[in-house]
Structures are given as structure tokens and as C-alpha cells.
Amino acid sequence: MGFFDDLSDRIEKVDSVVSVGLDADIDRIPEHLLDRGLPRWAFNRRIIDATHEHAAAYKPNAAFYEDEDGWRSLRETIAYAHGKDVPVLLDAKRADIGNTTRQYANLLDDADAITVNPYMGRDSIQPFLAREDKGVFVLCRTSNPGGADLQSLELESGEPLYERVAALCDLWNENGNVGLVVGATGPQELENLREQVPDLPFLVPGVGAQGGDAEAAVEYGLADGVGLVNSSRGIIFAGEDHGEDFDKAAGQAAKRLKNRLNQYR
Numbered sequence: 001m002g003f004f005d006d007l008s009d010r011i012e013k014v015d016s017v018v019s020v021g022l023d024a025d026i027d028r029i030p031e032h033l034l035d036r037g038l039p040r041w042a043f044n045r046r047i048i049d050a051t052h053e054h055a056a057a058y059k060p061n062a063a064f065y066e067d068e069d070g071w072r073s074l075r076e077t078i079a080y081a082h083g084k085d086v087p088v089l090l091d092a093k094r095a096d097i098g099n100t101t102r103q104y105a106n107l108l109d110d111a112d113a114i115t116v117n118p119y120m121g122r123d124s125i126q127p128f129l130a131r132e133d134k135g136v137f138v139l140c141r142t143s144n145p146g147g148a149d150l151q152s153l154e155l156e157s158g159e160p161l162y163e164r165v166a167a168l169c170d171l172w173n174e175n176g177n178v179g180l181v182v183g184a185t186g187p188q189e190l191e192n193l194r195e196q197v198p199d200l201p202f203l204v205p206g207v208g209a210q211g212g213d214a215e216a217a218v219e220y221g222l223a224d225g226v227g228l229v230n231s232s233r234g235i236i237f238a239g240e241d242h243g244e245d246f247d248k249a250a251g252q253a254a255k256r257l258k259n260r261l262n263q264y265r
């Protein structure tokens with residue numbers, strides 16, 4: 001069983017395509033958790049307890065864990081999510097020359113899937129692609145306002161660069177473990193890409209705090225029912241003003257997003 005088979009089972013089990021983004025920003029974690037040994041882990045544990053019934057996957061972003069306590073928190077978080085049978089996609093956006101990227105690929109020893117950057121070409125992500133049982137989501141058309149600066153540049157053929165990335169990913173998908181990252185803030189690009197690569201599942205960030213198009217995220221993000229629509233801040237900080245009960249609000253936010261997305265499935 002590969003990552004996308006496991007994800008498909010999980011989606012069916014919880015009737016949800018919601019990816020809960022665990023961007024455990026230490027500056028937004030409730031104050032009463034800050035005196036814990038690993039506040040980000042204490043926070044994530046409560047978030048996972050409150051949201052796992054609605055989560056097709058968890059997506060911690062590595063940026064929020066890149067220090068000594070952060071890596072420990074991340075490892076505990078991944079193990080805890082696995083204890084609840086939820087796959088974990090590490091949003092790390094890695095890639096480098098072969099010798100270096102082989103080290104980055106070790107991140108997949110813990111996580112089930114990862115995001116990678118295609119800018120350095122196939123060899124820079126090959127060690128990830130070679131992990132047949134793991135998912136590899138390649139940045140294609142990102143959700144940020146500057147995403148178009150390079151990704152929408154027209155090549156001589158007339159196609160935008162992001163479409164070339166998608167075409168290459170289709171070729172690189174020899175192990176059936178490749179997906180694309182396509183933001184919900186670009187519904188037209190989502191539609192174009194779905195038509196171009198009908199078999200590749202998408203990770204669609206940008207609904208929630210970034211105001212992306214939830215309907216397009218579902219309509220075009222899923223390939224044969226498989227894909228992920230992510231919200232991070234909109235779920236995990238939904239209870240920011242609720243003190244000790246912050247987790248209940250997160251659980252409700254995850255459920256609300258699940259129900260909203262399910263209208264379009």
C-alpha cells in the first residue's frame with residue numbers, strides 16, 4: 001500500500017478531505033501551555049485530540065519546528081497522529097543537489113509524505129520520489145500573491161511554467177506517489193491543472209485565512225476522490241480567545257470545514 005492508498009482509506013473512513021495544518025506558532029499558543037517542557041507538542045496534542053475525527057491528514061509546516069525543542073515536538077506530534085491512524089504530511093518544501101537532498105529525504109523516516117520544490121529539477125527530488133511508500137507533493141502553483149511571478153511565466157511553447165512542472169511531475173510519477181501543491185487562491189489554475197493531469201492528487205492550501213475558493217479546491221483538487229484541502233490558522237487558532245477551551249473551537253472549526261467541503265464532493 002502506498003501513501004495515496006492509505007490516504008484514500010482515511011478519507012473514506014472519516015468522510016473528510018480536510019488537512020489540518022499544524023503550524024504551531026509559539027507566539028499564538030495559549031499562555032497556559034507555555035510553561036510546559038514542549039509547548040508546541042502540548043498544543044498539538046490537544047489539537048489532535050479535538051480534530052482527528054475530521055482530519056484526513058495533518059500537515060505540520062517544518063518552519064514552525066526548526067529548533068531543538070521544535071524537532072522533538074514534531075517527532076512527538078507525528079507519533080501521536082499516527083496513534084490516531086492519521087497520516088502526516090510534512091510541509092518542508094525541500095530539494096537540493098543529490099548529496100544534500102539524500103539527507104533531506106530522511107525526513108520521510110517519520111512523516112508519510114512531504115512537500116518538495118521542483119526548481120532544481122528531477123535529481124534534486126529523486127531521493128523523495130524513490131520512497132515508493134511515501135507521498136511527494138511538488139510545488140506547482142502556490143497560493144501566495146507572488147506565486148505568479150515565476151510560476152506563470154510563459155515558456156516559448158506558450159505554456160506557463162506551472163503547467164510544465166505538472167507535465168514533468170506526471171512523468172516522474174513512476175511509483176504512483178506524486179501529487180501537486182496548487183493553491184485555492186487560483187481557481188482557474190486549479191481547473192487547468194486538473195484537466196491537464198487528471199490522475200495526480202492535489203494538496204490545496206489557501207482556504208481559510210488566505211480566503212481561497214473552497215468549492216474549486218474540492219472540485220479540482222481531488223483525483224478519483226483523493227486529495228487534501230488544507231487549513232492551518234483557521235482551524236488551530238479558531239479558539240485563540242477561548243483560553244483553556246481553545247481545542248474545542250479548533251474541533252468545531254475542523255468539523256465546519258469538513259462539512260463545507262463535503263457539499264462539493
Ligand SMILES: O=c1ccn([C@@H]2O[C@H](COP(=O)(O)O)[C@@H](O)[C@H]2O)c(=O)[nH]1
Binds near residue numbers: 061142144182207208
Ligand atoms: O502554496 C502554498 C504552499 C504551502 N502553503 C502552506 O499551507 C499552510 C497554509 O496556512 P493557512 O493558515 O491555512 O493560511 C501554511 O503552512 C503555508 O506555508 C500555502 O499556504 N500555500
